[in-house]
Amino acid sequence: MAFIEDGIDLDASDFAASVPLKKVPNGDVFEASRAGDVERLRYLLESGVNVNARDQWDSVALYYACLAGHLDAARMLLESGAICSEHTFDGDRCHYAALNLKVRKLLKAFEARPPPLAPLQAALRDTFLSSPANRSFYDLSDTDFHLPGISSTQGSSRGYFPPDVVFIVHGRPIEAHRVILSARSPFFKKKFETDWKDRSEVRLPREKLSYPALYSLIHFFYSDRLEIAVDDMEDLVRICKVCNLESLQKILEKEVIHQKYAEYKALKDVDNSQKRYILQGLSLPVEDRLPAALHLILQTALSNSTLGNGQDDAVDKLIAGIGAMKMGRSIDDLADVCVRVDGKNFRCHQVVLASRSEYFKTRLLRMKDFHEGEDELYLDLLPCIEEHDLSTDAFEKMIEYMYTDGLQDINPDQAEEMFDVASRYLLFPLKRAVADVLLPHLEMVSPEELCHWLILADLYGVFKIREYCLDTIACNFETFADTKEFRAMLLTFPPPSGDSSLRTTVPSMPGSDLKSDQGNLLDDLREKWLEIEAAELDERDESALQFDKRLEMLMLVAEQEKSDNSEADADGMDDLKTLGLSPDSTLISGDAERTVIS
Structure with missing residues (x-):
């Protein structure tokens, strides 16, 4: 595919290395760039290495990739945010050191085009x-x-x-x-x-x-x-x-x-x-970047959020502040709003909340009084809003993401509430952050638990977890088919479309990346299974039909299991009625038990 921009023309053949490639499995970003080891380079960049870091000779990784003529490595660095503007120190060095015209063309194509902001x-x-x-x-x-x-x-x-x-x-x-x-x-x-x-x-x-x-x-x-x-x-x-x-x-x-x-x-x-x-x-x-700076402010605010929560102290402040109608004493966190969650007051900053969430922006812009609710107590003379149906742990995780764009860790039991929080507060990127933290945990869960995560991911539209679960199920389909939870899960989803023209995913070459939007889950599972089975293109419809028949059989088994469970529950109810008990009666040992039965 040609890369044409402002008269710059690059095609796939241009990305052949000018210097023989070699592997540096333990090399740093500079060695990987100099060697053209794109696999190692990709690993380092995905691990969070600073793409514009300098070595002891004051050189950046892009300089070495250009010097050796590794076009593919240079493109990877540029797509990750390497600076290449021709009138900057690093940019000029890369332009002048470029081994050939192809590298210079690539630099010109990316010049002064920084990647999107986080x-x-x-x-x-x-x-x-x-x-x-x-x-x-x-x-x-x-x-x-x-x-x-x-x-x-x-x-x-x-x-x-x-x-x-x-x-x-x-x-x-x-x-x-x-x-x-x-x-x-x-x-x-x-x-x-x-x-x-x-x-x-x-x-x-x-x-x-x-x-x-x-x-x-x-x-x-x-x-x-x-x-x-x-x-x-x-x-x-x-x-x-x-x-x-x-x-x-x-x-x-x-x-x-x-x-x-x-x-x-x-x-x-x-x-x-x-x-x-x-x-x-x-x-x-790292410590001089925006997320680290706001994280420090957040930690100070959270530590101050536990201060002054006593009722007597708060009442004294309220009485002393009547008529002042302005923020009270300034402390080192510069908080300008209080958010009350489940009885706890969190000191926060309006500009961060409003910038990250349209929900908070609307509430803060419409806020007319200093506090809401009849029983709300004044806290440090800050304007205060109250949030309901939200745990303090979930709120702390939410503001951690809002201030830093990341999460240190998360309890898997919190995930469902965090997905709900992301939807309620219009913080959709938070779902991706939660997914990034959860993925290592999913590698160790049982097939039964993975089915639960797939249902959750499909419900809340968490694409990364949804794709991971589908990939795992497709790779181990027979193992999952033997579990009762997987068969029961099949009944909760729309059936797969039989005609290939009706599928939500277009059949692709085996091993190619799936780039469709989230659609019919069983259609997507079928496509992943076909890719793993490496079905030939001319046999894909026949293989897909076989897969659909296998799903139908599993659904019939699930229906039978559901029916058997219903009959068992009904028999249990009849037994209780025979004993003269209601379904929600509680049996007590000893004389009380004999009294209930009689």
């Missing part, structure tokens, strides 16, 4: 750009450099959530939220605890302070992606120094030197105001 970063970025003030400056920039998924024609009010602080720089506003800035920068955290504690508007009068540089930094705080004009990079370095952002400052200083002294033959007629520098958050240490 759900957390994308949600917070949308909140930042939904502000009319922030959006207006964004729309002034060259549309060629706009981030994926954002259209300049979208209304700025879409998804808008009010800021709690506005910075005025040279008469131009930047709207933001205290908790995001405090989580990312010690400088902002200290300022919000002292000089800017009660201020909703902060004017920064410094003449040398660059509005575009500060805007790019605050945008980076929300999205974990820095996008800035080369002309503004030196100003941003100075701001990073003031804000104590050491890791970001070091990267930018190196780029500034590169921008000053490198010769850009391809861009010699383009001034620096038209050149953009893009930096992924993955280039920073």
Whole structure:
């Protein structure tokens, strides 16, 4: 298949390695890239290795793949977020070191096209750009450099959530939220605890302070992606120094030197105001990225959530706060909302809840009073909302995901409630996060339990678990066919379609990936079984018919077992009636038992 973009033409033959491949089963990401070992490279990237990490020679993995001419390895790195913009330090090294023209073509195809943001970063970025003030400056920039998924024609009010602080720089506003800035920068955290504690508007009068540089930094705080004009990079370095952002400052200083002294033959007629520098958050240490920063804030808020829950203390605070109608004393978590779940008060942050869940955004925007419910007690003078039919453990797991985009672990017994929570609170990516944590557990469950998980996954639309269960059943079909639970489960699903034209899945070559949407479960099971059996294409309809007949036999057995169970239950009822007992009577030993029987 050809890859054609902006005059760049690559086909499958171009992905043959220019240097002989070798396996490095224990190699790191740099060795795997240099050797062209795509299997090892895929394993490392799926394990969470930083694709833009540097080795002791200050080189990234993409540089070695380009140097050795491994087109397939280079493409894998680029698709995982490796930076290749021609006017960046790493991008230029890759372009100049590329072994052949094919590699350069590939780099040009991916140039300045960062991968989609993760759900957390994308949600917070949308909140930042939904502000009319922030959006207006964004729309002034060259549309060629706009981030994926954002259209300049979208209304700025879409998804808008009010800021709690506005910075005025040279008469131009930047709207933001205290908790995001405090989580990312010690400088902002200290300022919000002292000089800017009660201020909703902060004017920064410094003449040398660059509005575009500060805007790019605050945008980076929300999205974990820095996008800035080369002309503004030196100003941003100075701001990073003031804000104590050491890791970001070091990267930018190196780029500034590169921008000053490198010769850009391809861009010699383009001034620096038209050149953009893009930096992924993955280039920073883990502790300096957005999820880690918000996780720290969350842990502080959760520890504070257990404080001040005594009734007398809460009443005293309520009496002392009557008439004040404002947030009380500030503590180090910067919480601005209390969520009450099953009698426990959780200190949270409105911008995170509203950005991640349309449900919470609607509730918070419509919240008029400081607390709901007649018996609600004031907690630290925070506005408070109450959630029902939800356990505290499930809520903690939900906000862990909302703040960090991940889950450390989860009790399998919680899974069903978590799937329900994801649906109720419109947090659909949470289902995938729960599935990722559960999959290792599913490798050890019995066939009977796996049937339960398949029903659950199909009910809640958890595609990853559904596919895993279907794959396992298809590989061990006869083992599952011998279990009563599997046969009973077949009766709960619509029957498979007999005609191949009516199937929800299109027959594919054996071993190919299934790329259809979730449809008839038994149709999907049939297709997976056919792939495993490696049925020839001209025999697939006949094999599918045999599989359907096998399912029909199992369903007949299940119907008979269901009938036998019903008769057994009926006989048991008759026996109880013969003894003069109702079905829900409780027999007691001794004299009481004899009295009941008589």
